Amino acid sequence: MSDILSQRLEQLAQSDVTQTLQAIRRGIEKESLRIDEDGVLSQQSHPAALGSALTHPAITTDYSEALVEFITPVSDSIDDSLASLADAHKFAFGKMNGEQFWPMSMPCYVEDESQIPVAQYGSSNIAQMKTIYRKGLHMRYGSMMQIIAGVHYNFSMPEAFWPVWQDILGQQDADLGEFRSEHYMGLLRNYYRYAWVIPFLFGASPALCGSFIQGREHNLPFEKLGKGTLYLPYATSLRMSDLGYTNSAQSQLYVCHNSLKDYVGCLQSAISTPSDDFAKMGIKDADGNYLQLNANVLQIENELYSPIRPKRVAQSGETPTQALRRAGVEYVEVRSLDVNPFSPVGVDKLTIAFIDLLLCLCLFEESGPRDPEDQQRARDNMIKVIEEGRKPGLMLERRNGPVSLRQWGEDIVEQLKPIAKLLDQGQRHNTYQQALAAQLRRFQQPELTTSGRLIEQLVKSNMDNGQFGLHLASQYKKLLTSVPYQQSDDSYWQNLAAQSLQQQSDMEQQTQPSLDDFLADYFARNGQPFSL
Template sequence: MTTTTLTLAERIQAWHQPESLPAIKGIRRGIERESLRIKPDGNLAQTEHPKALGSALTHGSITTDFSESQMEFITPVSDSVDILLAQLGDIHGYVMRHLGEEQLWPLSMPCLLKGSDEPIPLAQYGSSNVGRMKTLYRQGLHHRYGSRMQVISGVHFNFSMPDSFWSEWHRQEANNDILQDFVSEKYLGLIRNVYRFGWLIPYLCGASPALCGSFLTGSKHNLPFERLGKGTLYLPYATSLRLSDLGYTNNSQADLNISSDSLDQYVASLRKAIGTHEPEFAKIGVKVGGEYRQLNDNVLQIENELYAPIRPKRTADSGEKPTDALNTRGIEYIELRSVDVNPYSAVGIDASQIRFLDTFLLWCLLSPSAPLTEEENALNRRNFNKVVLEGRKPGLELEVFGEGSTTLTALGERYFGELKDVADLLDACCGKGCYGKSHQQHLAAIQDPSLTLSAKLLTQLKDAEQDILPFGLALSKRYHDQLQQSRPLYWEDSYFDEEGSRSLARQQKIEQSDSVSFDTFLKDYFAKV
């Protein structure tokens, strides 16, 4: 393996050269936005995924996540921020025109979850073996962690650099590795740096400092919540309760050592978790009284169960496991999973956030990135958890590996000095000043915590002495009306009509092509692990 000792500044200078700059143009990104279908009173919708929207198993843009009531909207990969948001808006608009009186909850943390987990319906994908496996996987999640954690919603940001960038960088560094290995190595460096600096994401993109008290019914926690209104709980300086132990992170996975030092180590450590028996999960049982409760009793049922803020990805072929795709063809893109739903955007994210994420991830990619030690991993987790629970606390200190502690504000300003150079690079090639403007907006929030999304939301609730339920309902109603009446910007409704019909036909074809029993299907699938 060939290595380089170039600094970030030297790399940026090299990219500013006229022969190199055009190769950066064409950053590729996609968005996956999750949202709960609710009734007008805020209760979780118990209806099936609307048939008018097509098949959740095979539709390219409109599907479900954990619950039948939890929608997921997926854009194609795009190299244009404007087109990306137009596509996301068109998906939302079409869905809103087919939901009747139902609305979409505009916050990451769910509301009005009453009683036990049972009223949360598992997503259904039809009678095929692959469809049944997807539902059974969710059944396993329900038994392992409870359904409440699973219906927390977020925005996943998929990011990759264009082929021209990789060819040029490979040339610049005179690297002797084959290009695929070079790309994978650099993406893993990006991932390690996201673990180092990733606290910036909940600080700047966190929007869940408060939650509906019904979410915690019957559960234990040791957080010093304060109360607002009739049933809202909050932490005064929290940024993202979604990313706390209450949210989609998982204590049972705290001891997993999934390596990001090389692709071989990543795949091997993930496969080990999928193949390792977990006594606690064995108590649930796999098949009890002829009914499945989970796919297996291993640490992870499948790769998707790994709760990580960022994951390396490769588009898998039909029937191919994600780890096999990575192992065979290398890393294609990365999936950033630590972005909260932005309640001030009808589609959950805005253009300024996307440009900041472009800047942040390119900074993580171009910055030197040594392997992570166990000690540094622990430090990174401490920083992340501090910011999640008290990121806006005046004078909050974070740790820098090998340097000691400093205030979040000072550290943020230091990092934003480097981010400014990356924003300037992006503006020089393709941004027309948009990246510099986004940079200034997010830097202002580093210097003044009251400008963060989490502070804005909490201030609104406090000033109005309002519970989070009426706050969320007012937004969901506004976006419902706004999106219902929106004009298509990229796809006409007829496109989704046709895709819905095609997706139902694809599901039917899959169901008709099954030639083995579900038991045999599962046995064959896991025999290859």
């Protein structure tokens, strides 16, 4: 640990840690595919009894009607966040006509992309825009990639932290909003340097159904299991490979994180720059129906695939970049977590605690500028860990030269120890120190990682990934429907569903401009050209 980091932690220890550190704000977004009892992707619409996917605050859809997304309220308690997630699952199970949730990131068996129903949100202009955007994703990248599920983790430091951090760094006179944004961007730069840690420890997709790569080119040396499962012996997260969530079509897109201004500028350029390839696909079909929102490199900001994003809650009608320009970074969104098949809700307490620790380290540590060389080194490390992270003796590249994955992991754990003690100070349970001890064992014994445990079970029994997933899906449905609600009751969720449906209905009854005019105005407000 550097002397500077040690001094900063000593000064933080002298603050009221219950206010400045332990009140970390978090939210979880967890995606799950709906399947029938045979493990087949649901062809049914998003159940109306769950409420409106457009306006419901806690239960919506992502790319597909079959891809449900659960969103927890912002909370300073890990236990409360997980309880909220469990309650949402319990309610959903009761409204799904016997369907289950697929407990893995990589999709269940899908014979053809035509079996993947694109999400629908109603007849309002904003609802149609959301569906057109998803149609554009299908045109550009195919639907298979879009139904990969993940867990997104939203993280922010408590408000009381920032003035204390200003004092520690001797920047009391800096504008607080600008100071906060600057240091969240520093967190992002450091996170990219450590990003390989997340798939190594928590990657849960070392195997996939052979149907996923039908007709797709790749150079991965897959081995076979059961009737149709493909796997890599030392892989951790194929979801994060070029086959999955990390889109190879965007590999040449450079987004600078050295300042918020640079980041917004790069993103603005990508959503404003025409793409010849996407233009050839057309914006509308012969009948005048939209095929995609536009023919730019990115249709909108959300199309950028990245393991972490700076975020701010947008106001009505505001784009993500407009929100960041208006008031700076409010929180960061970690997007590189696989769904954990060994958890009924896809994520567990010790995982969340470790991510808190890692993000705190990324914030507290010095963070120099990130250049193309730094970006390439981080990408190379990530690819190595994704494809062969549990390989004995695997070497990675730090800025000062090569290092074994195990040694680097043990070094990170040492850096995190004093942070864990601060976050556990005065608490009944040493959750953060327990999380750290658990991950140290994984660095030393890779077979204990989530991917290691999964591969061991599949290989030992020569079991298909799908067979194992279906067994877990059935178990988790029985468990979550049998336990009582932890924070709410059924009437609470029914009221939320009814309110969301009414809100959607109210939106659809309002007088609206034509869809063409709506989209032209939306993009004009973002400084983006719009053409048909």
